[in-house]
Amino acid sequence: MKFSVSTKPLKKAVDLTVIPKNVTTTFQRSSLLQISATDKELKLNTESDSIQSEVILYGTGTGEPITVCTDCIKLKSLMSTISAAQVDLDITESAITIHANKSTFTIPLEVNSIGRLAEPYHITKEELAQGIDVDNESWSFIKDHQMFAVPKDTTLPVCRYTYLGEDGNSLTGNVDYSLFTVAPYSQFTSTALVTTTIINLMTNLPETAKMIRHVDSYVIGAFVDSYEYRVQLTPKVESDDVGFYNADMIMEIMNQDNGSIKTSAKAIITALQQSNLLADANTPISLICEADKVHLKDKRIDSVIDAEISGEPFTVTLVPEFFKSALTNVPDNEIIIKPVFTEGELSGIVVESGVMSVLLGQYEG
Amino acid sequence: MFKSVDTNRYVTFNSDASNKLLTTYSSFLHNRVREDGMRPRSHTFAPSGVRCKRKSWFRLRGTTPDPVDYPDMTLDFTATVGTLLHQYIQSNLQEALQDDWISVPDYLKSNPIPYKYELKVGEYETKVSILEPPVSFACDGIIRIGDKIYLLEIKTSEYSSWSNLTEAKPHHIDQITTYGTLLGIKDVLFMYVDRQYGGIKVFEHTITSLDSFHLLDMMNYVQDMVKKHIAPPGLPAGDYMCTNCEYQKSCKEWG
Numbered sequence: 347m348k349f350s351v352s353t354k355p356l357k358k359a360v361d362l363t364v365i366p367k368n369v370t371t372t373f374q375r376s377s378l379l380q381i382s383a384t385d386k387e388l389k390l391n392t393e394s395d396s397i398q399s400e401v402i403l404y405g406t407g408t409g410e411p412i413t414v415c416t417d418c419i420k421l422k423s424l425m426s427t428i429s430a431a432q433v434d435l436d437i438t439e440s441a442i443t444i445h446a447n448k449s450t451f452t453i454p455l456e457v458n459s460i461g462r463l464a465e466p467y468h469i470t471k472e473e474l475a476q477g478i479d480v481d482n483e484s485w486s487f488i489k490d491h492q493m494f495a496v497p498k499d500t501t502l503p504v505c506r507y508t509y510l511g512e513d514g515n516s517l518t519g520n521v522d523y524s525l526f527t528v529a530p531y532s533q534f535t536s537t538a539l540v541t542t543t544i545i546n547l548m549t550n551l552p553e554t555a556k557m558i559r560h561v562d563s564y565v566i567g568a569f570v571d572s573y574e575y576r577v578q579l580t581p582k583v584e585s586d587d588v589g590f591y592n593a594d595m596i597m598e599i600m601n602q603d604n605g606s607i608k609t610s611a612k613a614i615i616t617a618l619q620q621s622n623l624l625a626d627a628n629t630p631i632s633l634i635c636e637a638d639k640v641h642l643k644d645k646r647i648d649s650v651i652d653a654e655i656s657g658e659p660f661t662v663t664l665v666p667e668f669f670k671s672a673l674t675n676v677p678d679n680e681i682i683i684k685p686v687f688t689e690g691e692l693s694g695i696v697v698e699s700g701v702m703s704v705l706l707g708q709y710e711g
Numbered sequence: 712m713f714k715s716v717d718t719n720r721y722v723t724f725n726s727d728a729s730n731k732l733l734t735t736y737s738s739f740l741h742n743r744v745r746e747d748g749m750r751p752r753s754h755t756f757a758p759s760g761v762r763c764k765r766k767s768w769f770r771l772r773g774t775t776p777d778p779v780d781y782p783d784m785t786l787d788f789t790a791t792v793g794t795l796l797h798q799y800i801q802s803n804l805q806e807a808l809q810d811d812w813i814s815v816p817d818y819l820k821s822n823p824i825p826y827k828y829e830l831k832v833g834e835y836e837t838k839v840s841i842l843e844p845p846v847s848f849a850c851d852g853i854i855r856i857g858d859k860i861y862l863l864e865i866k867t868s869e870y871s872s873w874s875n876l877t878e879a880k881p882h883h884i885d886q887i888t889t890y891g892t893l894l895g896i897k898d899v900l901f902m903y904v905d906r907q908y909g910g911i912k913v914f915e916h917t918i919t920s921l922d923s924f925h926l927l928d929m930m931n932y933v934q935d936m937v938k939k940h941i942a943p944p945g946l947p948a949g950d951y952m953c954t955n956c957e958y959q960k961s962c963k964e965w966g
Contacts, residue, residue, distance in 0.1 A: 352942045354966025386940070404940035431966065432941055571774050572942075572964040 347412040349383045349435045351405030353428060353446070355572035359390050359401035360425050362575055364418040365550050368394040368543040379418035380463045383437055384411040391463045392418060395543045398466040399577035412437050415458045424451055466578035467565045469558065474567040477556035484516075484531035485548035487677070491702055492518045492527045493545060494675045504589030507539035507582060517593055523668050524694060524707020526596050527675075535559055538581035539588060547579065599686055600696050600705050605657010607640050607683040611673040611699065614681075617642045617649035618670045630709040631666045633683070633695065635659055660685045662695055663709040672697055672704040744782040748957065751775055755845040756930060758889035762882055762952060764933050765945035765965070769958045771845065771937045776957035786955065792906060793867040800865055800904065801835035801852060811855040815839065818853045818860070824895050841893055844930040850890045854900070861915075862887060862896045866903050873905040879914045882952070887916070892923040942966070 360379070369376045376394040383389075388403045414437060421442075430446035444451045488508060495518040497505055502521045509517040510532035519526035536559075552568040552575060563580040584590045621631055624646040631644045640653040644666075662685060673681070676699030684696045686705065694707040724730040752770050760766045805812045815837035816830055831838040836849040852863035864887050866880075879887075879901040887899050897918040904911050936943045942965040946952055953959060 350939065350941060352940075352965055355964065357966075358964070406939040406941065431944060570964055571769075571961040 347383045347407055347409040347435075347437045349388055349405055349407040349437065351388055351403055351433060351435070352572070353425075353430055353433050355403050356388070356433060357425050357428075359388075359403055359573055359575075360418075360422050362401055362550065362552065363390050363392040363399045364422045365394070365543075365546050366419060366422070367546045368397070369419060370395070375460055375463060377418060378415045378458075378460065378463065379421055380413060380415050381435075381437065381442070382411070382413040383407050383435070388435075391465055393463045394547075396541050396581065397543055397547055397577060397579045398464045399547070400466050400575070402574040403572070412439070413462065414439060414442065414455055415460070415463070416442055416453055416455055420453060424453070466576045467560050467563070469560070469565045469567045469576055471569055473558060474556050474569065477558040477567070478533070480548065480551055480555040480557050480566060481531075481533055482549070482551065482553070484533060485545065487529060487531050487702075488516050488518075489545050489549045491675050491677055492516060492529060493542065494518075494671055495520055495525050495527045495704075496542060497522065502589060504539065504584070504591055507541060507588075508545060509591045509593055510534045510538050510540055510581070511593055512537045515593070515597070517591060517596065519591075519596070519705075523665070524705075525668050525672065526600075526705040527672075527702060528597065528600060528705075529702040533557070534564070534581070537593075538583060539591070540579075540581045544579050544581065547577065551577075596705065599688065599693075600703050602684065602686050602696070604685050604687060605635075605655075605660070607635055607653045607655055609640065609651055609653035609681060609683065611676055611679050611681045611697075613651050614642065615670055615673050617647070617651060618666050618673075620649060621647045621666060625666070629666070630663045630711060631669070632661055632663045633669075634661045635683075635685075657685075660692055662692060663711075664695070664706055665709050668706060672706055676700070676704065677702055740784065740787075741782060744784060744787045745779050747787075748779040748782050749776055752957075753847060755840075755847045756889070756933075758846065758848045758886045760952070761889055761926065761929070762885045763946050763950075763956075764929060764936075764943040765962055766952075766956060766958060767930075767933045768936055768943050769961060771933065774958060774961055777960040779957075783955065789906075796867045796904060796906065797851060797865050798835055800902070804852065804854070804863075805835070808854055813853040813855060813860070815850065815853060818894070822895055824893065826893060839894070844927070844934065846889065846893060846930075848890055848893075850894070853894075853896065856900075859898055860896055861898045861900045862891050862894065864890075864899060864901050866901060867906045868903060870905045870907040870910070873903055873910060873912065876903055876912055876914075879916050884916060888918050888922050888926050891918040892926050897923075 364379060373395045380391040385407045386404060388405055390401045392399050428446045434445040436443040440455055442453045497520040500506060500520060500522055505519055505521055512535060514530050514532050516529050516531045517526060551566060554570060555566050555568040557564055557566045563578050566577045568575045582588050621644055625644050629644050631642055634641050634643055635655060636659050639650055640655065641648055641650045676697060678700040682698040685692055686694050686696055694705060697704045724733050751773060754771050754773050756767050757770060816832060827842040829840045838847060838849045840847045850862055851865045854861050854863050866883060883901060891897055891899060899916045899918065901914045901916060902911060933943060945962055
């Protein structure tokens with residue numbers, strides 16, 4: 347099959363379907379890009395954990411319709427280097443040859459033992475018109491400011507997911523580090539647990555993307571002049587198998603008002619960096635709030651921080667690495683730190699910054 | 712150091728009633744211009760846009776123009792003034808030239824063209840719709856000077872642009888080449904009219920066989936690209952035609 351298509355839409359199609367961070371060894375099918383060509387259509391499909399995506403492009407094909415799979419990263423990398431206005435693809439069972447201007451590039455294909463990739467629900471324009479606009483800013487916020495708290499390894503599997511509540515809250519957390527983040531950026535209409543692949547996808551969507559609920563999945567589409575894009579993602583739900591986030595309990599702990607310290611994230615990060623230069627490994631650091639001053643203290647440093655103080659004095663001991671990680675990822679430099687208590691005992695702090703809150707548990711050595 | 716602001720320049724109403732009228736009329740105009748801007752175009756070549764193969768390609772495919780958030784009201788007003796001025800000039804010329812003002816249907820009866828077409832006769836203009844290649848246009852006039860037939864093209868412009876003119880503008884020549892090629896008229900008279908003071912300049916131009924050949928070849932090429940779903944090249948970056956093009960966003964998607 348020989349297929350001619352304008353280059354830019356093909357590049358866009360590859361960029362939409364191939365998200366490098368979603369290509370993993372644990373999900374073998376994620377390394378493939380399925381290409382199907384007919385006399386008028388070129389269809390690209392990919393699959394990763396919880397996601398099936400597809401782009402349909404229009405061009406001109408001659409020969410028998412064909413479907414092949416290729417290495418998605420290889421093709422994406424190659425396409426990013428091509429500047430010709432049009433490419434002519436020569437697709438056979440053993441190779442894809444790309445003709446661009448006078449240059450030729452051949453990608454040999456291995457025998458596909460995996461079979462055809464799953465395809466997303468074929469949402470129509472009319473169905474999509476009933477959907478909601480995907481809020482790119484919300485998803486970007488989750489990725490840029492909350493994903494740092496998702497552990498790679500954990501004793502509690504549910505923490506590997508981002509919790510998206512039907513109440514509009516997005517939570518990430520690490521039970522092992524007693525570190526949780528909350529922000530008001532869930533766009534899902536019912537509570538769901540989403541994989542990191544889904545977050546990566548949601549920050550890679552075209553501007554005009556809209557989303558609808560479809561059975562237990564969400565289907566996103568964008569129909570523009572040069573392509574049709576569809577993707578289906580299936581979040582998990584809390585269950586005995588996956589686990590329970592106990593989001594209500596976390597939110598309740600965070601919504602305490604026992605006084606506060608208003609200060610600058612940068613000032614505390616600087617003090618933590620200074621401590622890191624001088625301290626032994628794994629040395630906890632104490633945040634001491636007195637009536638008239640706030641300081642960070644360990645064996646080797648006592649750093650006074652400019653702050654506005656209200657409420658009773660308190661001292662909390664934290665893991666410096668987690669504290670710094672939280673402060674580095676909050677959206678605003680101005681922060682409010684509040685002590686939190688569990689059953690009357692000081693158990694940690696909440697750092698509030700803009701619309702986001704981070705819960706840090708006290709160090710338990 | 713700084714000039715003080717003359718706030719009087721910004722006064723547009725002085726009472727509740729005058730404000731209401733201003734608001735009602737402005738909103739009406741704004742919505743009408745916005746809706747006109749988003750109306751699907753007919754699947755034809757637009758002679759005023761033949762310079763850009765990609766724009767023609769979008770039109771032939773029926774691509775919906777980009778959504779218009781803030782319509783250009785000044786551009787719309789200028790176009791409206793231009794249209795009214797055209798009618799004024801055409802009416803005067805009909806009276807001045809008498810039998811030397813030739814109606815398009817009469818011309819086509821005596822000078823058949825090798826295309827299937829439909830005509831829609833108006834008060835001063837006749838809309839010509841050629842079926843293949845698909846082009847619709849309304850030329851400003853066909854006139855006789857001596858025993859030569861000329862295509863008349865009226866163009867209105869700002870005084871500053873008009874005063875510097877010494878010949879027809881290249882992008883106007885592209886447009887008239889379309890009319891002339893399809894109607895079989897190679898001699899053209901451009902009448903440039905200054906919208907502000909009424910000044911007039913007239914320039915003659917001749918459409919060559921090569922001009923016509925290139926035009927028809929371009930049209931065949933664009934139609935072929937429509938069938939193949941492959942975008943032809945657009946104009947170079949920064950071209951003036953791109954500034955107000957209704958397919959700017961779509962064009963970027965195609966590279």
